Amino acid sequence: MFDLSTLFQGDRPVPVILDGDPGHDDAIAWVLAKASPKLDIRAVTTCAGNQTLEKTTYNARRICTLLGIDAPIAMGLHHPLFSDPITAGNIHGQSGLDGPALPEPAVPLSDLSAVELMAKVLRESEDKVVIIATGPETNVAALLLAHPELKEKIAGISVMGGGIAYGNWTAAAEFNILVDPEAAEAVFGSGLPVQMCGLDVTEKALIFPEDFQRIRAVGNQVSQIVADWLEFFYRFHREIGYAGAPVHDPCAVASLLRPELFTRQAMHVAIETQGEYCRGCTVGDTSGKLGEDNAICCMNVDRQGFADLLAEAVKFYDGREVPV
Ligand code: RIB
Numbered sequence: 001m002f003d004l005s006t007l008f009q010g011d012r013p014v015p016v017i018l019d020g021d022p023g024h025d026d027a028i029a030w031v032l033a034k035a036s037p038k039l040d041i042r043a044v045t046t047c048a049g050n051q052t053l054e055k056t057t058y059n060a061r062r063i064c065t066l067l068g069i070d071a072p073i074a075m076g077l078h079h080p081l082f083s084d085p086i087t088a089g090n091i092h093g094q095s096g097l098d099g100p101a102l103p104e105p106a107v108p109l110s111d112l113s114a115v116e117l118m119a120k121v122l123r124e125s126e127d128k129v130v131i132i133a134t135g136p137e138t139n140v141a142a143l144l145l146a147h148p149e150l151k152e153k154i155a156g157i158s159v160m161g162g163g164i165a166y167g168n169w170t171a172a173a174e175f176n177i178l179v180d181p182e183a184a185e186a187v188f189g190s191g192l193p194v195q196m197c198g199l200d201v202t203e204k205a206l207i208f209p210e211d212f213q214r215i216r217a218v219g220n221q222v223s224q225i226v227a228d229w230l231e232f233f234y235r236f237h238r239e240i241g242y243a244g245a246p247v248h249d250p251c252a253v254a255s256l257l258r259p260e261l262f263t264r265q266a267m268h269v270a271i272e273t274q275g276e277y278c279r280g281c282t283v284g285d286t287s288g289k290l291g292e293d294n295a296i297c298c299m300n301v302d303r304q305g306f307a308d309l310l311a312e313a314v315k316f317y318d319g320r321e322v323p324v
Pocket residue numbers: 021023024025026049050088134135136160168174175176248249
């Protein structure tokens with residue numbers, strides 16, 4: 001099974017598309033992505049998930065304005081391929097990104113749809129492109145279904161989603177997969193290299209007050225906002241019994257940049273799309289009974305190394321100040 005992280009260990013920046021539903025942890029994943037010289041962000045596309053598409057798109061434009069991401073931004077599909085939307089306002093708030101004040105968007109919204117923009121980036125890229133999907137995989141699936149001829153321009157897909165052992169929205173399913181299981185089935189069944197950061201690893205990527213206080217002490221505008229996002233996430237998760245804030249989405253970026261911090265296992269991941277209790281479950285099989293390996297699953301992380309990576313990344317934004 002091809003390990004996507006090997007692409008990021010050279011000197012040539014890797015073209016990436018960021019697709020997400022910001023979302024506090026999507027935003028922090030994008031902070032990490034923009035701060036790395038190993039990534040060349042070619043497009044940002046938004047999906048419905050943590051909040052409605054309109055809200056996640058507004059948030060994406062604010063985040064890109066804050067960070068100086070100057071790639072085109074496009075709205076994706078308004079709802080999952082075959083099911084009704086599910087949102088997570090209980091976690092991310094009514095805006096989808098409650099907490100610190102953010103700049104109003106100073107970056108335009110593309111006239112293209114997310115699928116059209118993704119296709120354009122793939123056609124025009126000299127190198128194969130990595131898609132980093134940190135929300136429901138609706139747009140990625142739609143791209144694969146609408147443009148099978150462009151699969152050869154996709155190096156692979158780094159996904160935050162699923163959980164081999166358990167779920168977080170139901171007992172069996174993690175939120176991103178549950179919102180659109182059919183989309184996840186299309187992605188994991190595409191034959192493209194998939195790296196999955198599921199709850200098995202992201203709930204070990206816990207951030208504690210000493211971590212976000214260290215980030216706040218960096219003292220630039222982005223570090224203060226990232227610390228506020230982390231504190232918001234921490235307070236919510238402490239109320240529901242977590243020891244710290246499980247910072248899910250940045251794992252889908254960090255595992256590409258710093259593979260040595262993550263423990264991986266290749267396996268076949270099947271997506272359950274039926275069932276009253278198990279719809280959206282990611283079933284991991286290493287026996288070969290369900291088929292050949294179709295994903296490399298990150299299963300553990302060096303938590304301190306992950307926290308150090310976040311604290312280092314925000315220093316990239318020293319000297320940047322955007323009117324809020
Ligand atoms: O289950 C965690 C995932 O759902 C994260 O991507 C978070 O942003 C939400 O989309």
